[in-house]
Amino acid sequence: MSKRSITLKDLSNSLNLSISTVSRALKDHPDISTETKDKVQRLAKELNYVPNSLAQNLRNSSTKTIGVVIPNLQLDFSSKVINGMIHQSREEGYRLVISESGHSYELEKDILQNMIRSGVDGVLLSLTNFTKNIDHVLEAMDTCPIILYDKVSDKVPCTKIIVDDEIGACKAVEHLIEQGRRKILYINGPDHSFNARKRLRGYEKALKLHDIQVLEERIIKCKNVSIDEGKEIVDQALKNGLDFDAIFAVTDNAAIGAIKSLKNHSISIPQEVAIVGFSNSKNATIIEPNLTSIEQPGYDIGKYAVSYLTQSLRDNLKSDDYIQTTSKTVELKTNLIIRESSNLIS
Incomplete structure (x- = not known):
């Protein structure tokens, strides 16, 4: 044996x-x-520890398959990311196996383990909103290259494809300030979310740049960043008498929920309260008033994720030893798309 x-x-x-x-x-x-x-x-x-013995065995018998783990396939942003991955993988001669974690940490672990067992050459992974422990990712990295994209963790030493969350959030809040708003409510995401932490820093940076005090009562965390949760947060803020003249939300869904709440309370948008979201989803142009939002280059995220992974795979083919993808962060630029929900001053 x-x-x-x-x-x-x-x-x-x-x-x-x-x-x-x-x-x-x-x-x-x-x-x-x-x-x-x-x-x-x-x-x-x-102990004669040798990393990635399975990958060494498979290196010369590539399956030309890339595993993709994504938290929610229903989002407009997700479809853009997947389209970018499909285009680039075809260019590189790879096929994709795509699985949805449904923001379930346990399912994410199972999917990743099953992909490794099935012999994928590498994995593109976007973490769930509830992934705090990343041991399963580190163990998987001992077998094949992994690229994190969108929802990432700075505890994982691999290449990460993200957007400039902090800069984008700062642009969003500065836009609200330019519209004369100084009491800006921020609907934040979970503490452990890399994206939410970066966007919070952008929110705080914009306020400080304009000598506006950062008040804890105007930063409200949500768990699922859904439309319903955004609505509930603003309903409760109004019930508690919280004073605000603008809202910046960590996602478009939370911002749309905020719009629904304000409309139910007969609060005019943007005259009384201006609103900005993040992701520039299709829903941003369906809701009334249309939502100002930060646009993320989803298609480019997908293309870059595949490109960096396939480069790592090519490097491994040339090497006698397994090489995990370089630990670097690729940060793509966002854009502010101004619409009716915030544009009071033209």
Whole structure:
């Protein structure tokens, strides 16, 4: 019987360290102390740890298949991303296997494990809104290259394709300030969301640039960033007597929910309260008034994700050792699309 290969989990259990720490120590990540790196690398050598033995076996028998994990296929943004991936994968000679996690952390883990077992050459992964523990991603990276896109984690040492969330949010809030608004409510996403944290920083930066105090009571977190939740948040804010003259929402859905609430309370938009969303979905032009929003280049995100992954796969074919994709962040530019929901001053 052949001896079982040592895994990242074995190393982490032996050293009483997280898989994330072990993975980054093996990759000489600057966030990990020299002492921890030495300890991890010493044990890995003692136990003859070899990363990605499966990938080494499969390197010369590529399936020409890329796995794609996406949280919600119903979104307009998602369709743009997938279209970009389809176009680029055809150019590169790969086919896609696409699965929806439905923002379920457990399903995300199962999908990723099944894709690895099925022998995909690499994976393009957008995390769920509820993914806090990323050990399953780090373990998968020990088998094949992974690119994170859109919803990412800075704890994963791989290439990430994102938009300039902070800059985009800052542009959105500055637009509201230019319209004479200074009491801007922010409907935020979950704390652990990379996108939400960046957009919050953009919101705070814009206020500080214009000498407007950041008030905690005007930053309200939502869990699912849905239309219903956006409506409930604004309903409750009005019930509590919160004073605001504008709303910036972390997504278009939350902003549309806010519009519904304001209309139900006979509050005029944008005369009394101006609103800006984020993603420039199709719904932004259906809701009345039409929603001002930050446009994300979804198609380009998809194209770049495939392009960087296939480059990594080509690099591996040339190498005697498995190489995980370079740890870098590719940040694409957003645009502010101004519509009726905010454009009081023309």
